Amino acid sequence: MIARLAVAALCGSIVGLERERLLWAAGLRTHMLVCTGSCLIMLVSAFGFADALGAHNVVLDPSRIAAQVVSGIGFLGAGTILLKGEVVKGLTTAASLWAVAAVGLAVGAGLYVPAVAATTIVVAILAGVKPFEERWRDRMRGHGLRVTVRRGALSVDTLHGLLGGYASRIRQFVLAPDEDPDREVATVLFSRLPPAALQTIERTLREAPDVISVEPLDG
Structure with missing residues (x-):
């Protein structure tokens, strides 16, 4: 015993x-x-x-x-x-x-x-298993972007058109006026988005003619 x-x-x-x-x-x-x-x-x-x-x-x-x-x-x-x-x-x-x-x-x-x-x-x-779990969570956790655009240039429909298949990952879209009256700031939150996909979205948005800047919310 x-x-x-x-x-x-x-x-x-x-x-x-x-x-x-x-x-x-x-x-x-x-x-x-x-x-x-x-x-x-x-x-x-x-x-x-x-x-x-x-x-x-x-x-x-x-x-x-x-x-x-x-x-x-x-x-x-x-x-x-x-x-x-x-x-x-x-x-x-x-x-x-x-x-x-x-x-x-x-x-x-x-x-x-x-x-x-x-x-x-x-x-x-x-x-x-913990390292694999953390890697998977980092891959699938939510991400957000702060997008500065010319006033009136960005809407939900416009954003869907720019992102294509990634538009289904949009969880929240908030558009607010900027300090500059000719600009607006859009906050876009994505769910279950891998880092590589976020980089692709950032690159796509930066190439849009009316987008002034794109910044990650968690970066």
């Missing part, structure tokens, strides 16, 4: 180190505690009622206590989730806590190979 608790702490520490590297509140110690605690709960569920099982007509289900870990760990996960503006942070850390709880249950049940394999997969997902 002590060996199982030690293995659970080790597995939790491996996942926790990856979260600690990114300075999340739920880091090394939190993941170790969750994994070790889950392991102990599984041990209690499996071996803690040996005396009661010896009584006449007593039947116990060793999975009932362990099953509560799956739902009960949610309060810790909820504590790691933050809402910053319109962006939700901490979902991955909450999921990693839930995963190490499952690893702890597996170690407590004596399933060492699945527990170690799951730990390896979880760390690979957290550390190995």
Whole structure:
């Protein structure tokens, strides 16, 4: 039993180190505690009622206590989730806590190979998939342009004509007067637009005769 608790702490520490590297509140110690605690709960569920099982007509289900870990760990996960503006942070850390709880249950049940394999997969997902995820998000996140044009030269129909197939990616179009009475400033927001496509749109707009300047909103 002590060996199982030690293995659970080790597995939790491996996942926790990856979260600690990114300075999340739920880091090394939190993941170790969750994994070790889950392991102990599984041990209690499996071996803690040996005396009661010896009584006449007593039947116990060793999975009932362990099953509560799956739902009960949610309060810790909820504590790691933050809402910053319109962006939700901490979902991955909450999921990693839930995963190490499952690893702890597996170690407590004596399933060492699945527990170690799951730990390896979880760390690979957290550390190995993140660069691809960030690259994909950067590729597909929204972009915006600030376009300065001669007064009366740009409208939604005109913009659609200039952009062609990219016009379907326009999420918002706002036209406002400039300090110069002969100019207007258009703010155009695009959704799910790769950087290469944005560069093509910028080049197309700059070549238009009535466009004075084109500037990225996030640049």
